[in-house]
Amino acid sequence: MKAGFRALSAGGPQAIKVEAIAKALKVSKGSFYWHFKDVSALKADMLRHWLQVATHDIISDLSDNGLGSKEQLRRLVDIATSEKNEPYGGALAEAAIRDWARYDENAAATLKTVDAARRQFLRMLFEKSGAPPAQCVSYANILYAALIGLEQLSLTGVPEWKKDLSALLALLLRDAEKR
Numbered sequence: 001m002k003a004g005f006r007a008l009s010a011g012g013p014q015a016i017k018v019e020a021i022a023k024a025l026k027v028s029k030g031s032f033y034w035h036f037k038d039v040s041a042l043k044a045d046m047l048r049h050w051l052q053v054a055t056h057d058i059i060s061d062l063s064d065n066g067l068g069s070k071e072q073l074r075r076l077v078d079i080a081t082s083e084k085n086e087p088y089g090g091a092l093a094e095a096a097i098r099d100w101a102r103y104d105e106n107a108a109a110t111l112k113t114v115d116a117a118r119r120q121f122l123r124m125l126f127e128k129s130g131a132p133p134a135q136c137v138s139y140a141n142i143l144y145a146a147l148i149g150l151e152q153l154s155l156t157g158v159p160e161w162k163k164d165l166s167a168l169l170a171l172l173l174r175d176a177e178k179r
Contacts, residue, residue, distance in 0.1 A: 002087050004046050005096075009089025013100045013107070016043060047110040050097060054085070055114045059121045069128035070173060073143075076125075077169055080147055081162035091151050098148075119144050131176035139172045 003025050007015045016039055022029045036042040058079055062072045085093055101111040122140035131139055146168050150161040158164075 001042070001046060001049055004042050005050075005088040005093050008046070008096045008100065009092035012096060013043070013104060016046075043104075044106065047097075047106060051110055051114055054094075055117050059117065062121075069125045073122075073125050073129065073169055073173070074166070076122075077147075077162070077165050081165060091154055094148075095152060095155070115144070126172070126176065129173060129176060131172075135176065139176065143169060143172060 003021045004016050007017070007021055007024070018029050018032050018039060021042075022032050025031075032042075036045065058076070062075060062079075065072070065075075067075060083090075085091070089096065097107065098111060101107040119137075119140045122143055123136045126136040126139045127133060143165075146165055150158065150165055154161040
């Protein structure tokens with residue numbers, strides 16, 4: 001599956017091909033078919049995996065770790081900006097999935113689910129951090145949009161994107177405390 005994400009990250013959804021993935025893994029095409037019925041099945045599994053691992057598992061882990069909401073937000077920024085996704089194609093993976101969703105109904109539906117779950121979790125964390133309810137949606141949207149944008153900029157040479165996202169979070173939390 002990681003090879004599928006690396007192919008997606010390198011060349012888009014059209015690069016997810018049995019022969020290319022098998023060659024990259026130095027296995028036979030038969031090995032691919034042992035795991036997946038066809039490329040469509042691989043793509044569906046990739047989307048399910050991304051939804052589970054990059055969203056539901058992270059939300060669950062943060063919710064169950066006993067940290068306060070502000071620390072959970074800080075930890076979330078650390079996770080989102082970490083090198084954890086390198087085996088999946090790195091920072092390019094999320095951008096590639098977003099691009100894929102422009103042309104593929106299943107990818108678009110999964111992206112919509114992912115974005116909604118992430119923004120809802122952020123909203124809830126801001127609310128628990130003491131932000132006024134009327135501002136929580138805005139704070140969640142601002143932080144999430146900044147993550148997506150800074151992730152894109154990091155691909156073109158913005159080296160401090162983790163620092164910038166952390167600074168934005170600090171400003172949002174400080175603003176929430178003033179209200």
